[in-house]
Each structure stands twice: as C-alpha cells, then as structure tokens.
Amino acid sequence: MLSNLGIFSIVLTLLISFLLVYNSTILFKKNNQILLQKIINLSLSQLFFSILCFILLIYGYVSSDFSLINVFQNSHTSKPLFFKIAGTWGNHEGSLLLWINILVIFSYFFLIKGKNYNINFRLITLIIQNFLIIGFLLFLLITSNPFVPIYPVPSEGLGLNPILQDPALAIHPPLLYVGFVGSSIYFSAAIASLMTNFKGKEFANSIKTWVLISWVFQSLGIIVGSIWAYYELGWGGFWFWDPVENASLMPWFVITALMHSVIVLEKRNTIYSWVIILCLLTFILSVTGTFLVRSGILNSVHTFASDPSRGLYILIYLSIMVVGSFLAFFKYQQKEIYNFSLKSKETFVLVNNWFMLFFLITVILGTLYPIFLEVLIQKKISVGPPFYNILIIPIVIPFLIFMAIGPKISWIKHNSVKIWPIIYLLILATILNFIIIYFFGSYSILTNLIIISAIFLIINTLIDLKNSFAKKGDSSFSRIISHLGFAFLIFFIGINNHFSLEKDFNLKVGDKVKFENYKLDFKDLSIKERKNHKAIIGNFIFLNKMTGVEEKLFPEIRIYDQPKTLTYEASIKTKLSHDVYLTMSNIERSDYYNIKFQKKNFMIWIWLSAFIITIGGFLRLFKKN
C-alpha cells in the first residue's frame, strides 16, 4: 500500500517536472500571464508531491512498515522514535529523496520570489532546475527506489547502523544537503543568465540570498559533521583530511569565493564571467562529492551500500552537467572589460578568490591523486595531513593578513594605504604572541607566524567592530562577525595543534601509567545492558599531578545486536582550557586493552569560533529580510 502510494507520488512528481519544462518552453516563446500562473501552480504541486513522498517514507519508518525493503534494512521496532525518523535519511535511498526535496523547494521559492526579474531568465532557470530534478527523480526510480516492496513482509527490521544512532544524524545530513543541493539553484540561474543575457547587478541580486543561504547551511553542516566525528569516531581532532571531509570542503571553498565575488558584481558590475564560473563550479563540485562518496570510490566512514550502477548513473549525470555547462559557458560568454585599480576592494576580493582557489586545488589534488594513481599505475597511496599542512598552512599566513586589510579598502580606488597602522598592529600582534609563548611554552616558527597573523586579524576586526558600532546602520557588521570567527578559529587551531598531547597504552584492569605530569589509572570494568546494546565500560581516573585535579573517564565498547556491530565510544571531558579524550578498544584474545589518551587544548573554542563564522551569515540573512 505504502509502496504503491510512494511510487505513485514519485511518478507524479516526475510527470509534473516534465510538464513544467514543457509549459515553460512554450511560455518562453510567447509571453502569457495565464500560462505563468499555471506554471506557478504546477511548481507548487510539484513541491506538494515531492514532500508527500518524503512524508510517506517517514511514515513508513515511524510505523515500522517492513513491507518496504528500505525500512526493513535500516530500521527496527525497538529503535526510539527519534532514530526512526532520522533514520529515514540515514541511508542512500532516503537521503536521495531528501536531495530531491531540496531541489524542488529551492526551485519553487526561486520562481515565486523572483517576481521582479526578467521572465525569460526565471523560466530558463526553472527549466534547467527541472532538468536537474528529472535527472535525480529518474535516478531514484531506476536504481534507488525507497518504496520497493518486499514479500513476504519480515516481522522485524535489520536495524540502523549504531554509529548513526546519534542526535547529529537528525541535523548533519539535512544541513549539508540544503547547502550542497541549494547551490543547484544558482547553477541553473547561471546558465539561464548566460542564455538570456540577464547579467550584471540584477543577476547578482537575484542569486545573492541563495548563495548566502547555501553557504550558511553548508558551513553549519560541515561543523556539525566535524563535531560528530570528534566524539563518535574516536579520532580525537577536528579535521582529518579524510577524503569525504574533503569532498565537503571542495564546494565550500568555491561558494565562499562566490559569496565574496557576487558582492563585487553587485556593487561594481564587473567579473560577471568569473561569478558564473563559480556558480557552475559550486554545484558541479557538490555533485562530484556525492559521486565520490556514493559510488564507493572513496573508502570512508560514509559508506552507503555501494552498487556500481548507482555510481555509473551519477557519473553520467555529472558528465552531462559538466559538459553542458561547459558548452553553454563558451557559447554565450562575452568579452568583458575589467577596469580595476590595484588599490581597491575589488582587487582584494579577487585576492580572496585566488586563495580560495589555491586551497581548492590543493584539496582536489590530495583527494583525487590517489584515485588517479591507482587507475593509471595501480599503486595504492594515501594522502594524509602532512601534505595539506605543508601546502595550506604557510599560505594561510598571507591570507589572514590580506583578510585584515581588504575590508578597509574602499571600492573603485583607494587613495592611500597607510602603512604605519599596519606595522604597529603587526608589532602588537607579535608582542601578544610572545606573551602566549611565555605562558604556554614555545612552538615552531610557522606556528608563530600563524598565531601572529591570526592575532593581527583579530585586532583589526575588533577595531572594525568598534567603528561599526559607532556608525549607525553600518552594513559590515555581519562580515565583521564572520571574519572574527575565522580569525579565532585559526588562532585556536594553531594553539590546539601545538600543545596537544597524545599517548597510546596497552593496559589491563588495575594498571597505572605515568607520563609527563599526569597519571592514568585503569580502575575497573563494568558491563551494562542498555536498550539496544551492551556496553563494556572502563573506569579510569586521570590525575594532573601539577594541579591535583582528578577526572573520571568512562570510555565504552558497545556491542549492538541489530545489526551486530562493535563501536567504541570516547569519553570526553570538556573544559574551557582543554578536552581530555580517552578511547578504549579490545585486543583479540587478550585481557589487555588499547588505550588512546589525548589532551586537546581549547577544543570548545574551535567549535565556537566556527559557529561564529556562520552566525555572521545568519545575521546578514535576517537583516535582508
């Protein structure tokens, strides 16, 4: 029943999408107000039916309707209601349906919000967006239908992967999808803009809010994912340059560049082609990321049951998209005249873009190179943090300096850049850096430079903040907040990196180890039966001999039944100054345990700074409305 209803509404959504393309093509030729209303209605019903599909699937999960293979494979009656609902998008099929929903939602709102824009531009955007929607709907129907029935109906489901049984599952994928998939709308708009010659300021205006929305959500999604990995996967850090993390970072770099460039286009009516390229690239990279993760080419924590036909489908989709936008760009692109003064805000925004592109290329190389090498010469390598650290860290230093100076420069032409204030502030930053060294101990020259430039940016941004308060109705407040967040982020990452402590031990119950000024005592083990798993809990006491502070830590090994899996839960004690992080894993056929101890400084500040970056984006969004 549910299966039929679900498939019916998918097919209906698909049909409406075809109708939308058809009607928009007709309207494009002859302007007709009644037809436009019809298109808006069609678009609304498309929205209705695609959301209906999703609600039906959620209903299937909530009511544990195991007549659907998808529910059978990913749920269980004993799961709490919360995980039944979140489990809907905890698998390939369900999350793909979420993808489509976001495509449709953005399509609808772009159509109705854009009343002031050129009708042909709106129509072509709608047509392209619906091509994207049709592509994904066909993908859903052909290879990944969440409504496939199973007969006979099993009495119980297989359960949700234990690692996914976490509140973060409820928010991490939806946030990321709004971010990634949201970028589809300005992909479509960019092509429409090329085709209808709707460009310049107006085009910048039409996509600005959408860029901001997807940027905010993408950033939040990445941060939540990072925090989730920190406490769930037992890696004990905030970023690992894992290929899948990188896949999420690639579009983020481009969208950040776009967010800055679109302002240049809006204010100065220049770099139009560049903005178009960034628009196209953001969504292309989002789909590339999806391809890499879902095809099983990358081996990582995000494993979807991999099926080569799905990978092939996304690859075909991606190829059509890339080749199509490539051809469209070269066909319609016009020569632009750039008149930039070297000392102008435009130039500095472009500098930002070059940095972003550098980071992007680094990450793309690091992520794709192993794949290429394996295909071309059958050699397996893995690119790890050292590669990224060497390439990215030194470049972050000038990036921060430019980021501090850029916003102070005016549009068009800045008369004179005063050198002395910059030098004073740099000296001040250096002094502060040495004070930190005095209290915490020394670090490498590179870290010194990172910290100095981060402090330099912090001071500059704080001065901007003060000035912004003085000027009423200043529009730069949100920018200042985001930049401040970024400066603090780099600052705390620098410090965190250098004063963190990491130790591995083999211990059995009763063992004690001493290292540096600390003592770790493995008191005992207890076993607890919980609702959906059994937990082996270690009882540890961590003593700081300098301060005499004792902390109790309880890392766990969890044994889940549905499906049968072992997971390791880190025990984390978070304080303002540092996190103490302990994981425990068993060694086969032995009463010893592998214990990984980590002391990470200022972890909470890293998360907080990252959130502040997105708060800036939110402020801008709300101010606009």
Next chain:
Amino acid sequence: MKISYVKILSFSVILFILIVFFISLNRNTIYDTRKLVGQKLNKFEMNSLLDESLVNSEIITTSEYTLINFFASWCYPCRKEHEFLVKLGKESNKLNIVGVNFKDKKSDALKFLKNYKNPYSSVAQDKDGKASISFGIYGIPESILVNKEFIIIKKYLGPLNNEYYKEILELTN
C-alpha cells in the same frame, strides 16, 4: 585563436577526470585487510633494526614460507605471543620468521629481543608505523603468513596462541 586552446585544454582535463572516475567505478575499494588473504603482497624495503642493512621483499623468496610478525616492546600481548614465535622458529623447517618493529624506540626493541629471545631471521624497523600500513596492518600484534610467490595465505589479527601455532605448523610442514 587563443581561446580555443583554453577550450581544448579545459575540455581534455574534464574528460580525463571523468574517464578516470569511470574506470575506478569498477574497482572494489572497500578496504578490509581480511580480504587481503589470497592476494599478492606488495614489494617493500625497510631499514633493519639490528644493523645498517636493508630488509626488502627479497627475503620472502629465501624460504618456502615466511611469517611476518608485527611487534613492539610496549605491546603486552606481543610478549605473550612471543613464546609461540620462538617455538615456531625451532620447529618449522620451511618457515622463515621476519619481524617488523612497529612504532618503537630502537633501544627498547633491542632490549625486548634480548629478554624474550629473538625468533626472527631479520627485523625491520617501522618507526612511524607507515610502512606497516601497506601490509594492511590495523594494530599490533598482527602476523601475515606468505608463501614464496608472495601470496598471503593467512592473516592473524591479535596475538598468536596455541591453536594458531599448531595451524601454522600444519600449513608450513
């Protein structure tokens, strides 16, 4: 005509990437070290722990079977399994035992071998644990049994025990 070079170049890059993606689609990349059984061991070269020489894959060809054992002085389960390695070294004629010292200090490792005897014909040094990754090592102790043709016959995760000791004897004699 300059623009067309840009077009051709960027188009070829895109095409190249897409083709590589296509080829890699048909590869199984889910990496499970248990699946390595039956596969060929990669060539390797590491520094020796005992002297200035190198330990390389040539060593696999010197006898019918080779057991590569990953150990460290700080690893307690390694001490437990060590007696089985010593016994294997004495009792199996066709088996060569090679040690890989994993993330260890040289002095500690040498002390370990002195205290618990040295069953290894040669011992390689993997200071930062990187070389072990290409053997598909998760954590130690772990051992890999290979034949002369570099084919992995068996993998032992965790310390060797009496049962495994007997199995290795049977397989290699």
